[in-house]
Amino acid sequence: MSKDLSTAFLGALAICCLLPVHAASVRGSVGVEANLYSDAPLYDEQSNNDVLGSSYADINFAAQSESGNRYDLSAFARIAPDRQHSVTGDIRQASVWISQAQADYKFGVLSETWGMLEAWSPVDIINQRDMAEDFQGKVKLGQPGAVAAFKLDDSVLSLYGTTYARERRFGEGKDRLRILPAPIVDDDYERGRWAPDFAARYQFRLGESIDIAISQFKGHDREPVLQALADRNGLYAFTADYQTIEQTGLEAQYVYGDSVFKSEVIYQDGAEDSFFGGGVGAETSFTSWLGGLGDLTLYAEFYHDDRSDRAPVTPFQRDVFTGVRYSFNDLNGQMLELRNTHDLEWQSNLIDLRASRRMFNDGVLSLSFIKIDNAKKDPALQGFRNDGYFKIGYAWYY
Numbered sequence: 001m002s003k004d005l006s007t008a009f010l011g012a013l014a015i016c017c018l019l020p021v022h023a024a025s026v027r028g029s030v031g032v033e034a035n036l037y038s039d040a041p042l043y044d045e046q047s048n049n050d051v052l053g054s055s056y057a058d059i060n061f062a063a064q065s066e067s068g069n070r071y072d073l074s075a076f077a078r079i080a081p082d083r084q085h086s087v088t089g090d091i092r093q094a095s096v097w098i099s100q101a102q103a104d105y106k107f108g109v110l111s112e113t114w115g116m117l118e119a120w121s122p123v124d125i126i127n128q129r130d131m132a133e134d135f136q137g138k139v140k141l142g143q144p145g146a147v148a149a150f151k152l153d154d155s156v157l158s159l160y161g162t163t164y165a166r167e168r169r170f171g172e173g174k175d176r177l178r179i180l181p182a183p184i185v186d187d188d189y190e191r192g193r194w195a196p197d198f199a200a201r202y203q204f205r206l207g208e209s210i211d212i213a214i215s216q217f218k219g220h221d222r223e224p225v226l227q228a229l230a231d232r233n234g235l236y237a238f239t240a241d242y243q244t245i246e247q248t249g250l251e252a253q254y255v256y257g258d259s260v261f262k263s264e265v266i267y268q269d270g271a272e273d274s275f276f277g278g279g280v281g282a283e284t285s286f287t288s289w290l291g292g293l294g295d296l297t298l299y300a301e302f303y304h305d306d307r308s309d310r311a312p313v314t315p316f317q318r319d320v321f322t323g324v325r326y327s328f329n330d331l332n333g334q335m336l337e338l339r340n341t342h343d344l345e346w347q348s349n350l351i352d353l354r355a356s357r358r359m360f361n362d363g364v365l366s367l368s369f370i371k372i373d374n375a376k377k378d379p380a381l382q383g384f385r386n387d388g389y390f391k392i393g394y395a396w397y398y
Contacts, residue, residue: 023063024062024064025061025062026059026060026061026398027060028057028058028059028060028397028398029057029058029395029396029397029398030055030056030057030395030396031055031057031393031394031396032053032054032055032056032393032394033053033054033056033391033392033393034051034052034392034393035051035176035389035390035391036050036051036392037050037051037052037176037387037388037389038050038388038389039387040386041176041386041387042385043178045173045174046174046175046178047082047083047174047175047176049082052080052082052083052176053080053082054078054079054080054081055078055079055080056076056077056078057077059073059074059075060073060074061073061074068099069096069097069098069099070097070099071095071096071097072094072095073091073094074091074092074093074111075089075091075092075094076089076090077089082174083174083175084171084172084173084174088132088133090130090141090142091142092109092111092140092141093108093109093110094109095107095108095109095110095111096108102150103148103149103150103151104148105147105149106146106147106149107145107146108144108146109142109143109144110126110127110142110143110144110145110146110147110162111142112126112127112143112147112160113127113140114126114213114215114249115264116211116252116253116264117264117279117301118281118299118301118321118323119279119303119316119319119321119339119341120279120303120315120316120321121264122249122264122265122277122278122279122316123213123215123249123250123251123264123266125217125222125247125249126143126160126162126199126217127140127141128140128143128165128166128167128169128222129168129222130169131168131169131170131179132169132170132171132175133169135171135177135179135384136315136352141166143166144163144164145160145161145163145197146161146162147159147160154204155202155203155205156202156203156204157200157201157202158200158201158202158203159198159199159200160199160200161196161197161198162196162197162219163194163195163196163197164193164194165189165193165195165220165242167184167224167240167242168224168240172184176387176389177384177387178383178384179380179383179384180226180383181235182228182229182236182237182238183237183238184226184237184238184239184240185229185238186239186240187240187242188239188240188241188242189242190220190241190242190243190244191220191244195220196219197217197219197220198218198219199215199216199219200215200216201213201214201215201216202214202215209254209255209256210252210254210255211253212250212251212252212253213249213250213251213252214248214251215247215249215250216246216247216248216249217246217247217248218244218245218246219244220242221242221243221244221268221270222242223312223314224240224242224312225240225241225242225243225272225310225311226238226239226241226312226313227239243270243272244270245268245270246268246269246270247266247267247268248266248267248268249265249266250263250264250265250266251263251264252264258284258286259283259284259285260282260283260284261280261281262280262281262282262283262301263278263281264278265277266278266305268307272308272310272311272312273307273310273311275306275307275311276306277303277305277307278303278304278305279301279302279303279304279316280301280302281299281300281301281302281321282299282300282301283297284298284299285297286298289326293328293329293330294327294330295326295327295329296325296326297324297325297326297327298323298324299322299323299325300320300321300322300323301320301321302319303316303317303319303321304317304318313379313380314380315380317345317380318344319341319343319344320341320342321339321340321341321342322339322340322342323337323338323340324337324338325337331358332357332358332359333356333357333358334357334358335357336354337352337354338351338352339352339353339354343380346375346377346378346381347374348372348374348381349371349372349373349374350371350372350375350381351369351372352368352369352370353368353369354367354368354369355368359394360396362396363394363395363396363397364395365392365393365394366391366393366394366395367390367391367392367393368390369388369389369390369391370389370391371388372384372387372388
């Protein structure tokens with residue numbers, strides 16, 4: 001956890017404690033997980049234990065002052081003795097939100113989400129991703145900055161300014177689920193780590209069922225260009241080069257009955273290349289499927305971009321993502337989901353089976369199985385090819 005983010009977190013916490021509030025809430029969870037690996041690790045320095053356990057905790061605090069200002073804090077920490085860093089954590093949000101009639105203003109450590117697609121969101125560029133915590137890229141790191149959101153009838157124009165560029169976290173050393181065979185020894189930012197980034201996003205609705213957002217970003221890319229370092233003994237490290245880019249994004253979502261159609265398109269200029277990319281998807285639900293109480297949801301997404309080999313390697317460049325989810329809609333909140341990502345260029349597959357149910361009132365038992373198939377040539381998955389696992393976890397929510 002960086003010193004700068006710790007200072008921001010403690011400062012925001014002090015403000016929340018000192019200012020009078022008439023409404024406050026604290027939520028979070030405490031959990032344990034165990035990953036069971038059947039194959040030996042790919043790299044010599046990785047942990048060769050068959051079972052890797054960890055525990056974690058997160059806290060979310062929200063308060064509102066008598067004047068209507070809101071204060072949000074969100075922090076996460078994990079203890080994992082068999083990982084390269086046995087204690088990790090991050091301040092995912094520590095912000096002050098000032099709401100006025102024509103605009104909302106927020107500053108501090110931001111947690112912003114753009115995009116419509118499920119598996120990967122090409123337009124989502126404000127927050128850096130924590131690939132060490134979740135190799136599928138769903139976990140984000142808090143981003144220092146500010147945003148002003150102007151309310152324009154049925155639309156919203158949001159202007160962003162961020163600073164202190166954060167490096168992407170990758171698995172390394174003892175970690176399983178490592179994409180790289182050697183560590184990153186240096187992070188370089190083209191305009192300096194503290195140089196500001198700027199973005200704008202305009203959201204509006206057409207009729208009652210079409211949502212559209214247009215965005216523009218200029219700043220350091222969140223995906224670094226990785227440069228290999230080698231000597232006469234071979235590859236020993238990488239450097240991560242965060243170059244300046246400009247990205248234009250378009251998001252659209254159309255709701256028709258029980259179905260949702262989604263699309264994201266970007267044009268990115270810089271970071272060794274200029275290219276178009278994006279994805280399209282559809283999701284449909286069948287309520288009370290086959291006369292039962294549960295709901296069945298089917299979804300599929302297709303991704304493609306035309307970046308060159310010089311550009312940063314990223315997931316979902318030429319992929320089809322499909323899935324099925326069944327929610328039992330019972331008192332235990334049981335859910336079963338099967339997902340698969342198929343790479344059309346390398347013919348690799350990432351199969352993800354998940355199940356969960358509520359136990360002991362405020363607890364949730366979760367099971368998941370990951371299988372990685374035919375990934376030896378896939379640049380995005382080849383480091384994970386021996387890392388298929390079965391995971392069991394239990395989380396208590398408060």
